[in-house]
Amino acid sequence: MNIRSHIGNAGIVAALVAAAPAVAQQADGYWRGNLDLNGTSLTIGVALERAADGALVGTLDSPDQKAFDIPLSEVVADADTLSFSVPAIGAAYSGTWDAEAEAWQGVFRQAGMQFPLTLSAGQPPERTAEVEQPSLPDDWEMPGDDAIRTAITDRLAGRPGAEMIVGTVEAANARTISSDEASVNARTLFEIGSMTKVFTGLLLADMVLYGTVSLDDPVESYLPDGATMPRRDGRQITLRNLSQQDSGLPRLPDNLSPSDVTDPYADYTEADLLGFLAAYELPREIGSQYGYSNLGVGLLGYVLARAAKSDFETLLQTRILDPLGMEDTAITLTPDQQGRFIGGFDEYMRPTSAWNLAVLAGAGGLRSTARDMDIFLKAALDPESPIAPAMKLTLGETRQWPGFKAGLGWMITMAPAGEVIGHGGGTGGFRSYMGLQPATGRGVVALTNSAAEPSAQDIALHVLIGAPIAEAKAVPEAPTGVDRTEVELSQQQLDRVTGTYRFNPDLALVVTRKGDQLMAAITGQGALPIFPRSETEFFWRAVNAEIVFAEDNGIVTGATFTQDGASSPLVKE
Template sequence: MKISSVVLAICSIAMVGPVLAAGDVASSVQKIASARVSSGAVPGMVVATITGQEQKLQGFGLVSNGKSQPHQPDASTVFEIGSVSKTFTALLLADMQVHAQVKLDDAVAALLPDYSIPQYQGRVITLLDLATQTSALPRLPANMAPRQPDNPYADYTENNLREFLRSYQLTRAPGAKYEYSNLGFGLLGQALSARAGKSYAELVQERIAKPLGMTDTGIALTATMQNNLATGHDAVGKPVANWDMPTLAGAGGLRSNAQDMLRYLHAHMHSADVKLPAGLQLVQQPLRPTGSPGLQIALAWHVQSVRGQTVIWHNGMTGGYASFIGFTADGQRGVVVLANASVSVDDIGMTALLPATPATDASKAGEIRLTAKEMTEYTGRYQLAPGAILNISAGPDGLLAQISGQPQAPVFWRKKDEFFYKVVEASLQFERDASGKIQSLTLLQNGHASPAARIGDAGPEPAKRTEIAIPAEQLKQYAGSYTLAPGFKLIITEQAGQLYAQATGQGRNPVFAQAPDEFFYKVVDAQLSFQRQADGKIKGLVLHQNGQDMPGPRDGD
């Protein structure tokens, strides 16, 4: 499921692609998806779009980077859908509410009497809290210590979940604040399963998949699904293992194909015409704020207001796959994007959903060149969010903007203190203090205004790093689990002479030696420094990223 679109970043700001008119939706999506595949960022993907009464399904690339599966993905190709599974869990909740089997304000503890569910000053966690990401539970349980780093949820048991909840203390009242929690939705799946007396997988089949004719959707792979399964790939294109989530399946355990997901999408877009499953209208109603302007949360679904249009969407990511599903509240546009790499496809989904905007200056403006002195006053580092820094630097042809972990992009002068991107629908508005010095900026994108204070001079270009060879036997000494923060571990493994790092809930990425005990990523500007104790044994590491140093002691030491 989606943990972060930038490897190891504490927070990332997703840059969403340009938007076009309804008649151009399929062609604009084709252009962006083809470019994503051609660049090598994603081996293959399937995009299904609905525009008015028309629908189109397009396959791009290959189902695997390997030679054993050379064909293009199509309507029957199966992918892990990650956190899009949460919308299924929410629909199960809505269906059971409609049938008077549960109430949204039921206490989770009442459905799971064998669990010790934490509470805060008498305020209990309800089903609604879990379904709206406001439970006050952390993103992941802190006692996840996977024996299989490339399949991190596989050995997390229900006993592990009970143990964590028994010892966890809430830091605030449930319902008080939006905070995305895979743990919370996994717990919701457990609660609904307990009330129904059936497994989560059985509930999905009985109440959603079979009524909608979704024959290739589920947790366990049927023979047909296995035969059509696309190979998952990490962020650098290497094949990775599939994820299994026996305990937290409600958060991200489902697999499906575009044909089935198109049926699922149609049901949500035309719910008045669909009798089963019940509750389709309920899941779309915004219920609580998220703290971001224009963005609310319904039951799992995010409801976002963008330039006068309301978009209902969810995304997902596992170690080897990415997904996006969304539709407009007026029922005129819908999209499903399934990809076989852990690389965000949100921009492709949003491109299919958002209406055209009036012609901007992007096609004509930008010819004005600033002098070196004029550019200098804008350059600097601007703090968008913890771990997300926007670096503005002077390039040979103008200003360059780079968000932590993302590529540089040129920005063009529109008017004094205002610049715009051509590669995405976004702009920058710089603000000055009383003396006329730039003190902050605001990133304007998709209806969001993200202010960022200037925190220093423009950062240098990432250092050029030279890879050195270290024998496999020596690499094995670094393998282990390192705790960087509560609920956030970095698992280091060695395989065939290559060292890998995997953060909790994320895909596995290779790291490369530049010196003994010093390693670096190639997919993101981040480094690892391993630390030794007096006897020479590795005792911990430090993650260096975005100007921060995050120490992590080795677990068990």
């Protein structure tokens, strides 16, 4: 987890100062807790206050990572529940009030992972020399190759197999830098994950300028006959809503049930997507709040391809990639490209699968090289390039949210020398970030084949604007795999353990039976099959997890859920 990836700075976002809450379960005030990230503990602070219109606003601090005042959105609280999103780092929190503990008991979600987080009333950290807000220099100059190489080498120490390459452009000059011992070069292919969303936004802008679509066209008008989109208060979700991330759609569909979570989107089909959209009910007004959604931008790529009577990859190749000469940016790799595609590692530095985003490819399906990304950065900064008109539209259509602006595919923040336009990416074994600063004519991209954090974004922002580089601690030891010795049980034996098991009032695991197969679904996620090791012990094949059910006089009353070595008690309803 890299909370420091946000460009936290007093000159970028105003600090919000709050004291401990006056009355415990009133959300206003400062709350503190600790995230346990596979053996590494991070202190988290959340400052909440009422705006002039009565709405709750706030920021998040991570003093251990020297990250402060990261803006929150979608802050909702009452006497019993608290929830908020952290758009800049792609995270969210939801919790319920524990009167006995006088704390919010909940779950912090980021990058597809969930971590328990209890928030208790506290005081903001003093901004001493050890934890003071980092300030960005007013006259930053990009570091030389040796300094960048040292930063890369230091980051990769203790991560055998990991590689990183940084590409920069300045005054139309491009360079790529890797470590001295690197086995990668400017033509090595990496997954770029959600950086793909920038290309999907550019494709939308290009098609608007070409007259194929309009930003305010309803998404539903581009779906197959008979397919429907969720609506609210008579309003329809538009193409603009999908690209600017205010559609009201969730981050991921709840019918995403991968057979292999190391490649989680591969078997998600068009039928699955359309089925989800037909059944989903929007939780808030369309356009009312920012809510980062892989589903939304994946859907955007899908409908743009339908509007053009093409497939997403061919459309992107024809309209954006080929005109720029980006020969090594693709979803489907040629044999030559596959030979230059580097394998990825998960957060424990274990080899992991490449991702196939299938119908949601517009959200994160691209692979690319440092060379191609340098080409893109130069074109994005050049007012005469083939993509200049589309770039202008992506940055001209923006919405202001706390601490940042959302363009068509871009996230925009302020730095002393001018706006930073950027986007990061992450898949199971890769991390990436690209940023532009038009006022200085500079751009940077960082690509790495490891999900270990901190990863690429802080180094890229250091090179671009002088942001601090986060301290890289030892990669945690991978948890022991669960015992997957399967036995056969009768349907009656399976039925004994079906039901709803609660982590807390807002988070549950629901176990159901489909024929001879038990399925388990955690709130907000799709159901996955579980398999018996005994009458009370079951395991997942798709993830490193197991559940052991507890009995009292032969009646199942609860369970213990364990994933990657971390256990949580469950109470049966």
